[in-house]
Amino acid sequence: MLNINNLKASIGDKDILKGVSLSINKGEVHALMGPNGSGKSTLAYVLSGKDKYEVNEGTVDFKGKNLLNMNVEERANNGLFLAFQYPMEIPGVQTSFFLRTAINAKRKFNNLPELDALEFAKLLKLKAQELNINSDMLKRDLNVDYSGGEKKKQEILQLSMLNPDLAILDETDSGLDIDALRIVSEGVNKARNKENSFLVITHYQRLLNYIKPDFVHIIADGKIVKSGDYSLALELEDQGYEKMAKA
Amino acid sequence: MVASEQTIKQVNKLGSSDYKYGFSSDIESIQAPKGLNEEVVRFISKQKNEPEWMLEWRLKAFSVFNKLKKPDWAKLNFPEIDFQDYYYYSAPKSMKDKPKSLDEIDPEILKTYEKLGIPIQEQKILSGVAVDVVLDSVSIATTYKKQLSELGIIFCPISEAIQEHPDLIKKYLGSVIPVSDHSFAALNSAVFTDGSFVYIPENVRCPVELSTYFRINAINTGQFERTLIIANKNSYVSYLEGCTAPMRDENQLHAANVELIALDNAEIKYSTVQNWYPGDKEGKGGIYNFVTKRGACRGVNSKISWTQVETGSAITWKYPSCILQGDNSKGEFYSVAITNNFQQADTGTKMIHIGKNTSSKIISKGISAGNASNTYRGLVKIQPSATNARNFTQCDSLLIGNECGAHTVPYIESSNSGAQVEHEATTSKINEDQLFYCQQRGLSNDEAIGLIVNGFCKEVLQHLPMEFAVEAQKLVSINLEGSVG
Amino acid sequence: MNVDKFIENIKNKEINTYFQKNLLAVNPFKSHKIENYKYSQLNKIDFNKSHNYIHELNLNTKDNFLDDFQKSKVREGISSDHISWNFNGPDSAIRLSGLIEDPFNHIFNLDNINNDICIIDLSLYEEINFVFNYTKNKKISIVIIDSNYNIHKSPKCFKFNVYEKSNIEILQMSYNKNTSLIFYEFNQFNSSVVNLTVLQANNIHLRNEYYFNLGSDCICKISGANFSNLGINDNYSFIQHSKPNSSSREIFKSIVDHGAITNFQGKIYVNKIAQKTDGYQMSRSLLLDDISKSNNKPELEIYADDVKCSHGSTVSNINEDHLYYFNSRGISSELAAKILKKAFIQEVLDSIENISLKELSDKMINEFL
C-alpha cells in the first residue's frame, strides 16, 4: 500500500524529517508515537502534499504510484485520507455541503455518476448516526464553533463517507471524552477491512486499546527510532519517550 | 452608564494649573527680526555660520513653501496661522560662544532644566541616557559625546553636523521627507534652527538611550527642529524625545521634521513623550504642533518602531510613518494620544509597503475628555510589489464626558493579492464598573481613572524605554487628573 | 437624457436631501474637487457614450435566474396610487410597471401594496427620482432590479420615508450594467427597521451611495456583496445616529479580480445626544490578483460617550489553509475557490430575511460567481 523510503523534508530552512522509512501493507494498522515536535504531523502533511513542506530526499510509493508527483487532491482521490490534528474552521460552507462536494469529487475522479441529493442524505444520515453525530450539527458551517471533540468526530465522519484506502489519523483521540473515544474507535474499526490500511498517530496507548495496531513505531527528531508490535506501546507507556529513544 | 455628572464636572475643572512645566525662564536671548521672509532665512543660516550649500538648500525650500498650500485633510479647527507673527530664531545670549563644557553653561539655563528634571549634569548622565538639549532655537548641551564617539557613533546638534559631517547631511537630509512634501515640511526645511543628528556606524549597537529634550522658552517663538538619524547596516539605536514649553496665552508654533533611515538589518526605535503646553481650560494659548516624522526602512530586514505619548499641545498634527522599502522590513507604530479641555489631536501613521514580506503593526489608543477632539488617521498602503506583506491595526478610543469627540479614519489600500491587511477599531466610554471597583477598594477618583486609563494604554506604554515609561504613566494620570468625581 | 437636464428637472421636487446637499450643490459631475476618498470621478463619466461595453466585451449577460421567480410569484401591477393592489396569497410579488407620469417626482405609497414583495425594474424608466413612503408595521420587501435592459444615462435617486414602527426590506440587484449611479436616502423614524441588501455583479462602473438618518430605537442593516465586476465599484455609506438607542450594522464583501477596483467608504456618525448607540461596520475584500485594487475607508465620528461602536476591515486572498483542506478531501482548487468565494459572501445572503428573495439572490450569485 504505502512505501516510504528515507524521506527527508524541511520547512523553510528547518529540517524536520531526517530520513523516515516505513512500509504499510494492505489491511494493516500502524501506530506512530513520539514526543511533541518529533515530526509526526509533518509526516502526515508531507504525505498529503501540503504546500510549504519541501521534500529533499527519499521516495514514497502509494499503491504502485509515485505519491510525491501528485498534487493534494490527486492523492486524496487516489485514496489517501488525513484526519487532521487541528481541523480547519471554514465559515460560510455548510458541513453537509462540503461532504457532498468531496464525495462527488471522488466519484467523478473514479468515473462514477454523482450522488443525487437523496442518496447522499441517506448515506450521511446513516454514517452520522453511527458516530452519534447530531444532524443539526451538519447544517452548521464546517467546524465553526464545533467543540474540540466534535471536530474530531466530524473528521471521522468524513473518513467513513470517503472510504479511503489509507487513512492517517493525526491525534484523533485528543479532545475526545471517554464515550466519544469509544464511538470514534468503533467507527474506525467498522471502516477497517482487508483492503485498507491505517496510520494512527497518537500519544496515548489508550486509543490503541480500541484500535489494535499490528505495528508500533516510535519517531524521535525526525527519524523512526524503534519499531515493534503492540507491546512496544505498553512499554512506552511504562517508560516514557526519553528512555525508549535512548535504548 | 454614561460617565457620571461628577466625572464630567471634574474633567471640566481640570485647568492649566496642572501643567507643571509651565514656568518661563528669564534668559537673555538674541532673536531674529519678527516675521518670515528670505532675510530671516539668511539670518538663521548666518547665525549658524552655515556653508553656502546649506543656505541655498534653505532658500530653495523657502521658495517651495511660498508655493505650497497648507495641508487641509486633518479634522482640526484653528484660525489661520499668521506666519509673520513669529520669531524664527531665538538663542540665549550666553550661547553666542558655545560653552566648551557644562560648567560654562548659564546657570539660569541649567536651573530651567533642573526644574524639568532633565539630567544634563554629568553625574546624572550616569543613569545611562545621553542627552541633547534644545532650548528655543539652539542646542544647549550634548552629553556623553566622547564615550559614544569611541564607538564611532555621532550624536550632536544638527547645526554641528552640518559643519562637521557635510557628506552625511548632503546625502540624507531631505531624502525621506522631500522639501516639497507639504508646506510645513518646506517651512521647517527653510528655517530649522537646531535638533539632533545621530549616525550609528555598521555593526554597532548603541549602548545607551540617546535623548533630546526640546523646550520653547522665548515668547512668540516658533521652534523648528530637525532631527536626522541614520542607522547603518546591522546597527541599533533607541532614541527618546521629550518636549515642554512655558504657559503663554498666545499660540506658539512648533513644526519639526524628523527623518530616520535604517539600512540592512538595522533597527531604530524612536520614542516621544510630547508634553508641550496644551493651553488653558478655556482653550487659550498652547502649542500648535505640526510635526512630520518619517522613517525609511531602506535595507533588507530593517526595522523602525515609533512609540509616542501625546499629552500636550493645543493642536497636534502628526503622522510618524514608515516606508518599508527593504524586503522583510518591519514598521511599528504605538501611540497614546490624550486630549482634554479644548485640545485637538489628529494623529496616526502611514505604513507604505513596497518590499516583499514587509510587515507593519499599528496600535493606537485615543482618550478624549472635556471639549476635546481626538482623531486617529492612518494609511496602510500595499503596493503591487509587496508580495506577502502583512499589516495589523488596532485602534481604540475612549470617551470621557459628552462634550468631546473621538474619531477613527483609517485608509486601507491594497494592490497585492498575496498581502494580508487587518484593521480593527472600537470606541467606548470609560468603564464605570471598573471605576467603581477601584473606588470601592479605596482608590481616589484620580487614582482610579489613572489606573484604568493606564491599563487601557498599557500595550503602548510598555514599548517605551524604562526611563520614559514611568514618566509617561504619571503624565497619563496627570493629564486626566480630576476627570472622575 | 443627460445629467444637466436631470439635475434641472428634479429641482424643486421632493428629493433625496443627501443628493441635494452633496451633489446638486456642488455638482461633482462638473468638477471632482469635492469628491470623497478614492471616488471614481463623476465628471469623467460619459453618460452619453453609445457603446455598450457589456456587449462589446461579450460578457455573460444571462438573467435566467430570474425566470422561475417571475413565473411563480410575480403579477404585473400598475403603478398608480389610486388602485389598491391585492394579489394572491402570502409571499406573492407584484411587479410595478407601466408609465409613470413624472419620473422626476414620483411618490410611491407602499401602504397601498398588500403583497409581501414589490418589484421595481429600473430598466423601465429613463430617469428616476422616486420617493417611497411606508407606515405599516407589516414587513414589506422591495426588489430593485438594476440591469442592462437599457443604458441609464442619469443618476437614480431614491428617498425612503420609513415611518414609526414600520419595517422595510430592500434587495438591490445590479448586474450587467455599463454604468449605474444610485443614491439612497433613508429617513428612519423612531422604532423603524430597514434591512438593505445590495448585490453587484458583472458591471463596468457602479457607484452606490447610502445615507441613513436614524431616529431612536431604530434598526438599520446594510449588507453588500460585489463580485465579478470589471471596472470600478464604489460604495459609500453615511449612517447618522441622530437619536438614542439605535443600532446599525453594515457588512460589505468584495471579491476583486481581473483588474477591477473596489472602493468602500463608510462612516458611522453619532450625534451628541445619540447615547446607547450600537454601531458596527465591517468591510472585507478578497483580492485575487495583483492588477486589482481594494481601497477601504471605514470611519467612526463619535460625539456621544455612552456608545459601543466598532469597525473592521480586511483585505487578503483566499485562505491557503482552507484551500489545502479542500484539496486534501479530493476537491480541486478551482472548485474549492468557487465554494470559498461563495462562502465569503454567504453572510450577505444570510442577511436577507424573505425566503423567496434569498433564493433569488442565491441564484444570482451562482450565475455570476
Ligand SMILES: Nc1ncnc2c1ncn2[C@@H]1O[C@H](COP(=O)(O)OP(=O)(O)OP(=O)(O)O)[C@@H](O)[C@H]1O
Ligand atoms: N511552519 C513551520 N515553521 C517552522 N517550524 C515548524 C513549522 N511547522 C512545524 N514546525 C516544527 O517542526 C517540528 C515538528 O512538528 P510536528 O507538528 O510535525 O510535530 P508533532 O510530532 O506532530 O508534535 P505534536 O505531538 O505536538 O503534535 C516542530 O519542532 C515544529 O516546531
Ligand SMILES: [Mg+2]
Ligand atoms: Mg502533531
